[in-house]
Amino acid sequence: MGVCFGTPDFPTPSFTGKPKSGAKWKITTSSSSAASNSHDLLTARDKRAFGDGKIVADPSLTVFSFAELKEATKNFPADALLGEGGFGRVYKGMLHGKQQSGSKETIIAVKILKPAGAQGYRQWRREIAFIGAISHPNLAKLLGFCQDDENLALVYEFMPMGSLGNQIFRKGSADHLSWDVRLKIAVGAARGLAFLHSSYNMIHRDFKSANILLDGSYMAKLSDFGLVRSGPPEDKSHVSTQFVGTSDYAAPEYRATGHLTVQSDVYSFGVVLLEILTGLSAHDMRRLAGNAELVKWVGSHFRDNRKLRTPVDSRLEGKYCAISAFRIEQLACKCLRYRARFRPSMSEVVETLESIEAASANRVQRNA
Template sequence: MGVCFGTPDFPTPSFTGKPKSGAKWKITTSSSSAASNSHDLLTARDKRAFGDGKIVADPSLTVFSFAELKEATKNFPADALLGEGGFGRVYKGMLHGKQQSGSKETIIAVKILKPAGAQGYRQWRREIAFIGAISHPNLAKLLGFCQDDENLALVYEFMPMGSLGNQIFRRGSTASLPWDVRLKIMVGAARGLVFLHNSCNMIHRDFKTANILLDGSYMAKLSDFGLVRSGPPEDKSHVSTQFVGTSGYAAPEYRATGRLSVKSDVYSFGIVLLEILTGVRACDPRHPSGMATLVEWAMPHLYSKKNLRTIMDSRLGGEYHAESALRIAQLASICLERERKQRPSMSKVVEELESIEAASANRILRNA
């Protein structure tokens, strides 16, 4: 999730009293939420991009006791560990009895806050205030949370295919995401960012492959909202803040000066596009000389099919559409413009990716 400094700039939830385990607890914020006031920002064009996204005021989340989460995960064993980040560890668990989904058994992901982490506590509160108030097919769904003495946790829907990062960077396997699945993930992740930017007026600030989760059908769902930041006022082009997040994905102006805008997420999206195309991490000191920074290594190869072919993920085995890959590479190069005003909006990015996906599907149908 990255290291965060300073005080949170997103409204934090106000908790009153301590409800019984399993009860519904309405989350309210100390100031009016940007999400709850954004219905009028949805244009007809935006609604097409957002799909079934909606903003829900005062959502009801399930409050879990720590004992319930221990039971659901069978006491947090090593074989239930799904991952670990700056916030803490994430475990797989199973809830028994009728849940919000209506099913009698629900597989969950339990994110446990590291003890004695003041900044993590603020991010925990921010996630509840933000993701607990909205719903979209391309955002991970928060089911509930735990505030039991010093034990803090978030309970999310379980994503069976893990993170995009795990899928494209895993070692010791020749298995790889096929081209059509990669396209689907690109489109879904882009739609999630469009919803954050245009409907919620929020900047993710830590968009990367590790924070793109995949459900059983490889639908992309954005996660880790502890660093979200409200966008600049209408008369401002950016907000100034201290840099947080992951440096390998961060826009140059944000990393150098703290100037943050929605175009910062666009830059991060360009990095992710390159990772999906090449199977190479954004920044990895273990790479040979000249490959430590993905952008510098890949950029000269993004403008012709012949050059692009030399850096495409070898695990694809050449099974991809060269024209589609070139369009995506060129889109990535525009997203990675050093001058943020030259980068496209995420709405434009979605339009281009949907066009590429449709053209790719037509080729498959013609060849069937």
């Protein structure tokens, strides 16, 4: 298994389309969905979202005022803070009488854009333009957005179990994800990514455990679509762009050359599979022998293709199916192949994972 690390990061693309103080972008809605599966539509959305300052928003999205979001979160207190990233802070809130589900109250997650954050502003526009009209059980649902003077926000459905990253890597807790739950999460995340690839020719570009959210039943839902972009058309092998995303999850060809394909996401999925299997993060300076990168560290264990060589999360205390773990390891290895064309498609990954999950469940039932 070849691994390429140590290549310099490319600078984040500059963006000069942010409105002046007090100015507002023109927000339009699109009622057409018949052609939404085509590459041409995605390309057109790219141009509309970034070429002339317009946001093409699905009419089902709710446009919130900043005052409404302050009321929903009780003025963004520290105890409502769910997390913080490059975009800004995310708060838990409660909607009363403005939800579409028919329930009296809806718990929400509110992303607030950092002031003067050009990258976050670009991602805010992109999420509205690309994700607002898409619905899938394994994609986090965008409910609406806010553009109130300089206050910009996105409103998502709330995921009570947080992110996969928090569940696996949280410190000071003896709790852990069981083997069957880990398989369920892997299958769900793979289905969401396969949907983006096969139905919309979209590349996530920042697939990682922190961007896999979990609902109350541990169903995986992909989130953070601010870096998503259209994949190459049929007559092109890749999209040429500058590298953005998280280095420890990024495919080597994307980091080194900016060549982007759906197979770049497949590589990132392989890294997440290793995290699920080992309980170790993609990057940890505490690992010895200079192997802070999980992929490099695990790569040193691939010496015998006939048995499991990667250490399984010790918190499982041996309560896992060894055959399933071996198959997960082999699937991760395939996803992490150095040459993109040799990696499986996400549809193939889904098929394999569903087979592993079914076999593991049957084995547990036989041993019960």
